[in-house]
Amino acid sequence: MGLRRLSCILLLALGISSAQSVTPNAARRFLEQASWGPTADSVAHVQQVGFDQWLEEQFAELPSAAPDVQPGTSTNLRPLQEAFFINALGGADQLRQRVAFALSEVWVVSGVKVGRPEAFAPYLRILANGAFGNYYDLMRDITLNPAMGHYLDMVNNDKPDPKRGRSANENYARELMQLFTVGEALLNQDGTLQRDAAGLTIPVYTQDTVTALARALTGWTYPPQPGQPSHTHNPAYWQGPMVAMPSNHDTQPKTLLGLTLAADRSPEEDLDFALWDIFSHPNVGPFVGRQLIQHLVMSNPSPGYVGRVSAAFHDNGSGVRGDLKAVIKAILLDPEARAEDDSGTPNAAGGHLREPALFITSLLRGLHASVTTGNNLAGFASQMGQNLYYAPSVFNYFPPAYAVAGTELNGPEFQIYSTSTAMVRANFVNTLAFGSLGAGVAVDLSPLVALARTAPDLVDLLGAAFLHGALPGPMRDSILAAMQKATSDKLRAQTALYLVGSSTLYQVQR
């Protein structure tokens, strides 16, 4: 160890690090997966410190501030939407934001029902703070978050009332298992489905499990407002975790996935046992790991890739299960994620369609745009089918297993890529290149215009900035041919930007 450490110090002293092999295009491709899009500065920095060190730096970055909107000042999430784009464009905590956003598309709370910023912001802060924490803590924090409690009805969900013929609300119990943790069918650790002798998939739980878990999670209400006493059903309040109300808790025994909860336990005990029971299920690693790969790297990871990420979920190397830092490292440093960094041969099943939020931020970061309060980027994303923080349901804007027509592949984001929204995306790039994206968004194309006289240089710059250098020769030729017909440097720059930004090669991050 001493020798190794010494050699590291020597290498650092000489200005040489193990990162010297990171090419600019490899850094760009890595940053397409790990940030809201590469910039000249971030590329240079990754080249300087290398992937591992960059990840350590990012793990240490504190969350960008989610704005504290005074209760009652906004009846919609617009202030949070504006802040999302401001932070994505300028925040130093790029990886944390990407992971937190991915988690927000797994643990969905939607503004359709939770539409006030003062209710929604605490939920976003849990995701930002928990992005590099342990998955169990995230499960517990979100489960007790009042916004989630309201969204999926765990708040004020009381024990069954046989006299009046009412059962416990099954909403949160079902989606906690189906969407947030274990999924519906038993998985192998590599994410493939287990099958029984007849070739059928094997359910993780039954309706009886849902009913029992619903009862285990009864007896919680909103936190009391400051200075107010707690009641059996507190009025809506969004700061801090929900509080237990034992008189509303079902104390009968419950049979869960692996555990049977004994009678007469408190709401807290039942909650802890139930969450631990779920967290311990072998499905969680492959179920969550595969989705995080899909959000960051590719829609169709190989079983081997999923298996390596599941292993990191199960054990971070120090015997800890659920360490998200280990999971994220495993995702981003996996050979399958890095395979095409400097290679000309594309993986036919690789890549994932950029969802609208990522498409917009990547384009703007690549152009070093400045985004401030009052921006309407959320309006553009909404037209593209992604009204930020307003997923149509707890099933997010798109499902992990969305089948892409004409292929054997999954492409979650293709759910919202239709013949209509595909036009909207191209037209957005048209507006970006030839018009204005409105107040709060400043794009300076003059660096591109300055290069436009030497058209090949400009095309290669755009190919590097937006396609990590993987601009195919025929596409380059087509763009150059179009630029020849343009009558000014400005028009040449606009033409090239439109053709790169609107291309399907750019829509799909790969």
Added chain:
Amino acid sequence: MFTRRDILRVSCGSLGAAGLAARFTRFGLMSAMAQSAPDYRALVCIFLFGGNDGNNLIVPLSQAGYDAYSKARSDLALAGSTLLPVEMKSGGAYGLHPKLSEVQQLFTQDRVAALANVGTLVAPLTRAQYRAQSSPVPANLFSHSDQQLQWQTSIPQGASTTGWGGRVADVIERMGLNSPSAFPAFVSVAGNAALGSGGRTQPVIFTPGGPLGLQGFNSTAASQARLLAAQETLAFDSGVSLVQAASGVVARGVDNAALLAKAMAGAQPLKTVFPKTSLGAQVQQVARIIQVRDDLGIRRQIFFCSLGGFDTHSAQLGDQQALFGQLSPAMGALYDATQELGVARSVVTFTESDFGRTLQANTNHGTDHAWGSHHLILGDAVKGGDLYGAFPDPTLGGPDDVDNRGRWIPTTALDQYGATLASWFGVGDADLHTVFPNLKNFSPAKLTFLG
């Protein structure tokens, strides 16, 4: 795919609105054909996302029926006096939800029928079989995502890459009913929908208020050159399947937007007033496309609309009231538009939803995921004013209940519901079994609410 020649003919601001002369010629031909054979039929699906509570859509008003309903529902029972009464031709008094006034009016005019307790099934099933797990059941019952898909694919055993509407469109294409129009038979005005995915045919999506094609092009040489380069880039084979799939979506978007923009160019605004809601805008878009059916040269169309928010686990009474307050006027306006266009006998509108909901309430004044539910079918071709299928026995833990909360085992299969619609649409009996592979398990294959 749009061709280089198409691209070069672009001459005005939007590619979609531009003239594609090669296609114009065919258009003239098709319009003439359509006029000589004015055989037109359309199906309009309104999908109620989230799982609509059918128990409060239509309620039995017989003394015994209402009492059983009211007892099981506790605080979610609708007061008998507020229900909108409808008398079934085949006998029986029922009440529609108080917000369904347009539907009630059309019901009493015999233009709407109700289908009771329909749902996803592999084969007929009894409570005893379900409890003993001795007979196949749909995969992942009570799950939104799975049941939404199964209602659209009619393949309840698991994943399917095609929807039943897409398979119907495949049959229509093979029969040549829309030939030679290049416009797809399946149009969604509510985003991508599994219902419309065919084996050979793909749907097109026209979101209300969305762009009809690519913007920002004009007739200058620079603009034309940029458009050509965009097209060449689209045609380039990257070797990456998802890129190729995205290119296919863009090409179909450009092509079909051009066809629709051309067809709509001279269309007069409809006189029908549509509700200012999302669903209102969707059915307006449907009506505007039906209006130009002859210009599109098309004789069979399937439309997909949707309304979300039906997952009423809490505070159901107010939420469902608001949703039905959108559904009913939109259905009414769509019917009025078909009258205005002279196609009220040629358009059948029907509802689908993830599943029904528990008859028994939960402690949050809501209901939880269940299975079979009641649905509505609208149009002059419908033998309306009647209830089809079998209304479930409302006993909790009774013969129609999965457990003891009133989760109804469907007594009519989605396959029978869909086959009835598809048959009226023009799909022959042999093809019905290809479109609905499990139809062979149910008798009769077709119900009597149409034809």
